[in-house]
């Protein structure tokens with residue numbers, strides 16, 4: 001049965017007290033405070049320390065994430081007093097500048113006010129803060145990122161107009177409760193991008209591909225102690241394969257593999273020449289090479305899997321279960337050559353955690 005706010009609050013406080021070694025008296029006092037607040041106002045407020053701990057543990061509990069080794073180093077920005085669009089935009093520019101850090105990317109999350117009686121005070125409508133537009137063409141093709149086609153139409157319906165290139169950065173779209181959505185163009189200096197070049201295949205460099213430095217997921221909600229933070233954008237750095245094996249490679253994304261194969265003069269007439277596999281590896285090598293050249297932090301899928309194995313050992317040493325979703329923890333390039341492939345995981349869902357929003361909640 002779904003648990004009440006008070007039950008979830010109690011459960012979270014016990015976790016917090018245990019892991020932060022709270023003295024018994026402090027635990028009892030805080031518990032009393034929460035009980036009274038929930039009784040009087042139907043909700044309660046997390047302390048800054050509880051909020052930061054909750055966001056970090058939500059990352060630690062994200063069983064599809066290969067990057068969890070660094071869960072303790074998440075920088076938490078408390079924006080729970082912010083309910084207006086302009087301030088949100090300013091704080092999100094600050095978040096991007098802090099996270100980018102001239103390429104030495106730092107993991108961070110900005111947490112806006114929690115839902116009150118099912119209402120979100122301030123909504124962020126983007127999937128990711130920085131993402132490329134997709135312009136549907138009359139012939140049915142898409143210029144740019146097809147995954148952004150519907151959001152691009154939505155932005156245009158609000159009056160936004162892109163330049164019309166394959167790599168136009170979409171605006172931030174936020175919505176105050178009870179108001180229409182508003183959009184803001186990101187200042188150039190918060191949108192670090194990386195041109196994709198290949199160390200010895202000039203044909204790949206000539207394709208003119210690029211990607212952005214900082215992935216910031218903005219469409220999941222954060223659950224801490226029974227509270228629902230519907231606007232809590234978080235960033236890490238990329239694993240190269242996300243860009244090279246999915247975003248630029250998927251047919252329903254930038255579909256670059258045929259172009260890469262042609263640039264490499266591969267025989268694409270038969271599957272069995274493994275032209276797609278050869279093109280895939282070179283595109284991924286180009287991504288890792290380009291981010292390193294640009295001084296932008298990225299992790300290769302082999303190192304990321306080894307880091308996750310290290311995370312597993314640490315969790316075991318603390319007597320915590322090692323939960324994971326194997327189907328997501330294996331990378332889309334050469335999965336069986338990486339550490340996570342040869343391990344098994346318990347796909348348990350603990351809280352605090354991050355969750356998808358339903359269509360109605362978007």
Ligand code: HEM
Nearest residue numbers: 059062064065066067107234235236237238239242299354
């Ligand atoms: C620091 C570097 C990080 C790396 C390299 C990393 C890597 C990844 C990768 C490769 C995925 C799979 C994405 C996909 O296949 O589309 C993933 C999923 C995920 N990561 Fe991480 N991550 C990092 C940091 C973070 C942080 C800071 C958070 C939150 C605080 C986080 C939360 C998640 C969540 C919730 C998912 C699942 C998303 C979904 O179900 O759609 N990660 N991560």
Ligand SMILES: N/C(=N/c1cccc(CO[C@@H]2CCNC2)c1)c1cccs1
Nearest residue numbers: 067215216217234235236237238239242
């Ligand atoms: N490297 C990353 N990769 C992702 C992490 C979570 C989600 C995603 C994108 O998820 C989309 C929805 C399902 N696949 C694509 C990518 C991070 C983004 C934010 C913090 S780390």
